[in-house]
Amino acid sequence: MNPLRVADPDRHRADVTAELARHGWDEPLWYETTAEDPGAGVTAKALAEGVDVVFASGGDGTVRGCAEGLMGTGVPLAILPAGTGNLLARNLGMPTALPEAVRVGVAGRTRAIDLGVLDGRPFVVMAGIGLDAAMADSTSEDAKNRIGWLAYVSGVVKHITDRPFRVTLRLDGRTTIRRRAVMVLVGNVGRLQGGLELLPEARPDDGLLDILILAPRTPTDWLHVAWHVLTRSRRHDRRAERYTASRALITVDPPVLHECDGDPIGHATTMSVETRPKALLLRTPRGTES
Known part of the structure; x- marks a missing residue:
């Protein structure tokens, strides 16, 4: 307990x-x-x-x-x-x-x-870099105790204008993706607080991790991302891209805050994740x- x-x-x-x-x-x-x-x-x-x-x-x-x-x-x-x-x-x-x-x-x-494993640390829900980690870091325990998951909304608003970072993803040692993003999320399951379905095809027993890259550039892009999430769209474009992999090496520049199952774990330039099927x-x- x-x-x-x-x-x-x-x-x-x-x-x-x-x-x-x-x-x-x-x-x-x-x-x-x-x-x-x-x-x-x-x-x-x-x-x-x-x-x-x-x-x-x-x-x-x-x-x-x-x-x-x-x-x-x-x-x-x-x-x-x-x-x-x-x-x-x-x-x-x-x-x-x-x-x-x-x-x-x-x-x-x-x-x-x-289970997902982030740099040797198991996670059951999600791990991420950027906006989601900053949101978790700026949301106080008192606010969460008073108003529940709605406390995270102020964290999103506070960091929605953070500058994007350069990110390179190497998926299963084969596919390389380079973007300027505000968030990279790796999930074992797909639903966040308030029922937001960020990874609608994520399954906790398929042997794969689902990966979301958010890369909006303008206020209009953010509206598109919001609509994309609220409608649980599976469309794939540069503003909201989804991939699956059993392992991924994620490199960012400059160092960006990381989180593991909602707990901030510090700034770093790399994040190595993999799945442990049926663990x-x-x-x-x-x-x-x-």
């Missing part, structure tokens, strides 16, 4: 324990994440105890940390959404109410999904897409 994402941690713990007992499960082991250990370390402790499933109670950062600890272990992850984004859960149609989320964790189907077992509602 990420205690910063739960309004009343003691009550939350009691409710989760009661729901598990209702399904005939033992009282769970309980670990809290910290700034130093957002999930991988405490997940390793849980695995050492021989657990059957790990519940991640928090936002996408907590899910990412637990997924890192579970990658390739064969122990499934279940999600109890408690953050502002919860993008992996929303993309996969998972319930947000606690009783239903616990039920999925103990009785749902186990689905193998891919994570995830409990999902029965009847969801295989």
Whole structure:
């Protein structure tokens, strides 16, 4: 559990324990994440105890940390959404109410999904350079707690006039693309806050990463990009280009802020990403897409 994402941690713990007992499960082991250990370390402790499933109670950062600890272990992850984004859960149609989320964790189907890896760091949702990273960096935790995903709107407005950067993408070691862009987004899934479908063809278990390059040059271009996103258009032009690849090397000039699952991770000139097919077992509602 990420205690910063739960309004009343003691009550939350009691409710989760009661729901598990209702399904005939033992009282769970309980670990809290910290700034130093957002999930991988405490997940390793849980695995050492021989657990059957790990519940991640928090936002996408907590899910990412637990997924890192579970990658390739064969122990499934279940999600109890408690953050502002919860993008992996929303993309996969998972319930947000606690009783239903616990039920999925103990009785749902186990689905193998891919993980993305950014410079050795796993991610479950998206990683990016430019506008999305700047948006995440300038959105305060207080604002997210008060108004939820709408807090990100001010971050977009603040950085929408940032200067574009030169970017070179090398996809699967074969295709080279050079652009002046404001954002490069690499996704394991495609839907952002507010239901915005930036990568409408992204699937979490197809063995591929979906890549979006935004390169608007004028206010009219921005209107085109907005229409492109709102209508979930699959058209391909210089202002909004989409590609797929199993790995990509992205080089930028000058150094640009990077993000991983919504967490800014500093300025850099390169980003190496790849997919790890079927690396994570995830409990999902029965009847969801295989």
